[in-house]
Every structure is written in structure tokens, then in C-alpha cells.
Amino acid sequence: MDKRPINILIADSQFLTREALKDLLGEKFSVVTFVDSREELVAYLEKYTVALIILDYKLFDFDSPDEIANLKNKYPQVHILILSNYLTQEDISGLSAAGIKNFLLKTADETEFFRAIDSTLEGKKCYSDELLDLIIDSKKKSRFDEPCALTSAEMEIVKLIAEGLTTKEIASGKFISFHTVMTHRKNIFRKLGVTSASELIMFAIRKGWIDNIEYYI
Numbered sequence: 202m203d204k205r206p207i208n209i210l211i212a213d214s215q216f217l218t219r220e221a222l223k224d225l226l227g228e229k230f231s232v233v234t235f236v237d238s239r240e241e242l243v244a245y246l247e248k249y250t251v252a253l254i255i256l257d258y259k260l261f262d263f264d265s266p267d268e269i270a271n272l273k274n275k276y277p278q279v280h281i282l283i284l285s286n287y288l289t290q291e292d293i294s295g296l297s298a299a300g301i302k303n304f305l306l307k308t309a310d311e312t313e314f315f316r317a318i319d320s321t322l323e324g325k326k327c328y329s330d331e332l333l334d335l336i337i338d339s340k341k342k343s344r345f346d347e348p349c350a351l352t353s354a355e356m357e358i359v360k361l362i363a364e365g366l367t368t369k370e371i372a373s374g375k376f377i378s379f380h381t382v383m384t385h386r387k388n389i390f391r392k393l394g395v396t397s398a399s400e401l402i403m404f405a406i407r408k409g410w411i412d413n414i415e416y417y418i
Contacts, residue, residue: 204231207322208249211235212242212256213284218307222255225311226318239263246276253280253322258296259287270299282321288332291407298403302326350392356410358385363402363411 207230213219214237226233236242239261245251256269263269273281282303283296293304303321305314306329313330320327351359361371372382395401405411 205229206231207252208232208234209253209255210242210245210251212237212254212261214238214260215257218257225314229315243272246272246279251276251279253282253318255282255284257285258283259285266295266299266301269296269301273300280321280324282317282327293328293332294403294406297406298399303328304332305329306331351389355385355389355392358382359389359401359405360411362386362398363405 209226209230209232211219211222211226211233213222213235219235219237223233223235234245236245242254242256242261258269269281273279280303281301282305283301284305284307286307288304288306296304303317303326305317305327308331309317309329317327317329357375358371361374366374368382368386369379372379375382389401390396393401393404395404402411
């Protein structure tokens with residue numbers, strides 16, 4: 202069977218995990234290599250073209266999701282799959298707001314692992330089954346949080362912003378003026394104490410107001 206001509210970089214400092222991934226991926230992909238530190242990761246990306254990074258960011262001294270977002274912005278052609286032993290709802294929310302949308306636990310089986318690989322390479326969202334359960338449980342609990350100060354119209358604007366629509370596109374889709382949408386945005390930002398769309402999305406994900414999960418589609 203011909204191997205897929207794709208360069209995959211494993212960014213994981215755990216020896217056994219790294220070697221197991223190399224053997225598993227090496228059967229299907231033409232180039233599979235690894236780095237075991239953040240410095241090596243950056244150096245490798247400066248030198249080589251990579252299609253996919255399988256990253257356990259907790260082992261690589263990333264101080265915040267924003268630092269991974271900066272890496273993603275610098276190398277936009279690179280897809281990132283977060284593979285870790287343990288992820289919290291806060292981890293997922295922060296990384297999602299930073300533009301990362303593929304998450305898998307190291308307890309995944311072979312089928313789930315390669316499904317996540319394919320989804321990530323195709324630019325589709327993918328969450329481990331265990332993580333889906335975690336997020337769904339968190340969303341259910343969040344519904345019992347303090348009442349929201351936003352109006353129904355403002356909540357709808359939040360969802361549209363989270364879908365990536367611009368102010369002009371929202372106005373056109375809702376058949377309202379650009380000025381009206383801007384007023385809604387200003388009121389939303391003021392009420393929630395956020396200063397940017399990314400902060401708004403992170404806030405909304407944490408509160409469970411928006412569904413940030415797409416089942417491999």
C-alpha cells in the first residue's frame with residue numbers, strides 16, 4: 202500500500218508515546234518525525250514544510266493558548282491536533298478561542314485516532330468521544346449559572362459572531378442596518394466586559410451559550 206505523501210510532526214517529549222506514534226503513523230504516511238522540545242518545534246517549522254503537528258502542548262511549556270494561536274498564525278498551512286493525557290473544559294475553551302479545533306486523548310483507540318488525523322488534515326473539527334462527554338456535561342451545568350444580562354437579540358448576535366460573520370454580513374442576513382448591529386456589539390461587549398470578538402467567543406463557550414462542537418463535519 203502506497204503511503205500518503207504527507208509530512209507529520211510529532212511534538213511530544215514522552216519517549217514511549219512518541220515511538221508508538223512514529224510506528225503507527227509510519228505505516229500510512231511518507232514522512233513522520235518528532236521533536237521533544239518547544240525550541241526544536243520552532244526550529245523544525247522554520248526549516249521544513251509540515252502538514253500536521255500532533256502536539257501535547259502541556260509538555261512543551263506553552264504559557265497560554267494565545268502562544269499556540271501565534272504559532273498557528275505564523276504557519277497557517279499547518280494543521281494542529283492536540284493529543285494529551287488529560288484536558289479540562291478550561292483547556293478546551295481557551296484553545297478553541299485561539300483557533301484550535303482538534304482534540305484527542307491518549308486513551309483513544311486506533312479507529313478514533315486515525316479519524317482524528319483525517320478530520321484535522323481536512324480542516325474539520327474533531328473531539329475525542331471522552332472530551333465530547335466532558336463538554337456536554339459542562340454545558341448542561343452552565344445552564345444553571347447566573348442569569349444572562351443579554352437580550353435575545355444580543356444573544357443571537359453573539360452566535361453569529363461566533364460563526365465568523367462580519368458586522369456587514371450580520372446586518373445583511375438579519376435585514377437590519379449596519380449601525381444597529383454595531384450598537385448591539387457595543388452593548389454586548391460592555392455588558393460582558395470583553396474587548397474583542399475572540400474574548401467574546403471564549404466567554405460564550407465557557408458559559409455554554411454557543412455550541413462549539415461539530416461531530417466530525
